[in-house]
Amino acid sequence: MSAAALVSPMTGHPLMGLPTGFQAEDGTLYPTTNGITDLLDVRLADAAMQAELDVFETIPIEKVCYFRSVLFQRILGLVLPLMRAAGVPPACVEIGGGEGYLAGAFHHAAPDHTGYVCDLSIRALGNADPALVRLRADVRFPYLPPNSLGLAAFWVSLHHFSSDDARRSLDVAVSSLAPGGLLLAFEPNDDFLPRHQFSRMRISRQVYFDDEEKSLNWRTIDALARAAELRLRHCVGVNPPYSLPFLRHFRLWPLFLIATETLYRFDRLFKHDSRWWRAGESGPLGLGTGSYLLGVWQKPFSGTGL
Numbered sequence: 001m002s003a004a005a006l007v008s009p010m011t012g013h014p015l016m017g018l019p020t021g022f023q024a025e026d027g028t029l030y031p032t033t034n035g036i037t038d039l040l041d042v043r044l045a046d047a048a049m050q051a052e053l054d055v056f057e058t059i060p061i062e063k064v065c066y067f068r069s070v071l072f073q074r075i076l077g078l079v080l081p082l083m084r085a086a087g088v089p090p091a092c093v094e095i096g097g098g099e100g101y102l103a104g105a106f107h108h109a110a111p112d113h114t115g116y117v118c119d120l121s122i123r124a125l126g127n128a129d130p131a132l133v134r135l136r137a138d139v140r141f142p143y144l145p146p147n148s149l150g151l152a153a154f155w156v157s158l159h160h161f162s163s164d165d166a167r168r169s170l171d172v173a174v175s176s177l178a179p180g181g182l183l184l185a186f187e188p189n190d191d192f193l194p195r196h197q198f199s200r201m202r203i204s205r206q207v208y209f210d211d212e213e214k215s216l217n218w219r220t221i222d223a224l225a226r227a228a229e230l231r232l233r234h235c236v237g238v239n240p241p242y243s244l245p246f247l248r249h250f251r252l253w254p255l256f257l258i259a260t261e262t263l264y265r266f267d268r269l270f271k272h273d274s275r276w277w278r279a280g281e282s283g284p285l286g287l288g289t290g291s292y293l294l295g296v297w298q299k300p301f302s303g304t305g306l
């Protein structure tokens with residue numbers, strides 16, 4: 001699938017489509033190879049980008065989703081009705097999307113909607129569903145035009161950025177959202193105390209790909225979203241159902257399976273599924289009880305209170 005419209009990472013101006021890729025006003029070429037458009041621009045490369053590339057181009061785990069599909073179904077059950085009610089463009093981007101499992105679930109739940117997956121790693125994008133628009137881009141710089149998206153999702157990715165880079169990537173994402181569009185973040189939750197205890201244990205080295213695994217708290221993301229003039233719609237703590245093929249990559253997988261499944265069952269027992277998910281509307285709910293935080297913010301419609 002080829003992208004309908006892209007912008008220059010250098011200027012944010014529209015790129016011209018060519019049979020073999022895209023071209024900027026200054027003549028810079030951004031090629032499309034095997035269905036992946038490469039918007040990486042050496043003029044913007046820095047140590048942070050190189051460090052992420054070093055980790056994710058060589059990561060020993062590939063072609064596997066961290067979570068079971070029921071998680072994606074629940075999240076889409078929350079955001080698709082909000083998008084329809086807001087009348088926003090039927091398009092979603094998974095930012096730092098890797099192999100694009102959220103974007104893929106979005107596209108399959110609503111095949112008339114466009115799913116973009118945007119990541120630095122050409123290897124990860126090569127494993128993503130070709131039905132998605134696959135963009136190799138540094139998400140700290142522009143890639144999609146203003147007002148082109150109904151949903152921009154940081155899915156297990158925002159915690160990889162420094163605070164300055166998180167703000168830049170979030171501002172870029174918000175500028176591509178149409179009024180009424182949604183920003184979603186699903187990130188490791190710093191308010192979940194067992195996460196801190198686990199990260200101090202030696203076995204945590206088996207699961208964390210970086211030397212230092214970071215997590216985010218709701219206040220940090222909410223402050224970024226509010227600075228971008230977004231309004232909070234939902235924020236809840238979630239214990240996701242991990243997929244067995246992912247867990248089996250780790251030597252002590254039976255232990256991780258028992259721990260994550262116990263937490264997930266706790267959610268199923270006490271959080272009443274969709275009613276719980278909808279409940280985080282007036283403020284964060286149960287953040288201390290979830291290893292992940294799910295936050296949804298909405299871009300105001302111009303001239304309205306929202």
Ligand SMILES: C[S@@+](CC[C@H](N)C(=O)[O-])C[C@H]1O[C@@H](n2cnc3c(N)ncnc32)[C@H](O)[C@@H]1O
Nearest residue numbers: 052056096097098119120121138139155156157
């Ligand atoms: C933990 S992975 C999550 C991938 C995917 N969302 C998933 O859940 O399977 C984080 C991803 O963020 C990407 N990433 C980090 N910094 C980035 C940047 N500046 N621009 C684009 N992608 C970036 C990495 O390449 C990596 O694939």
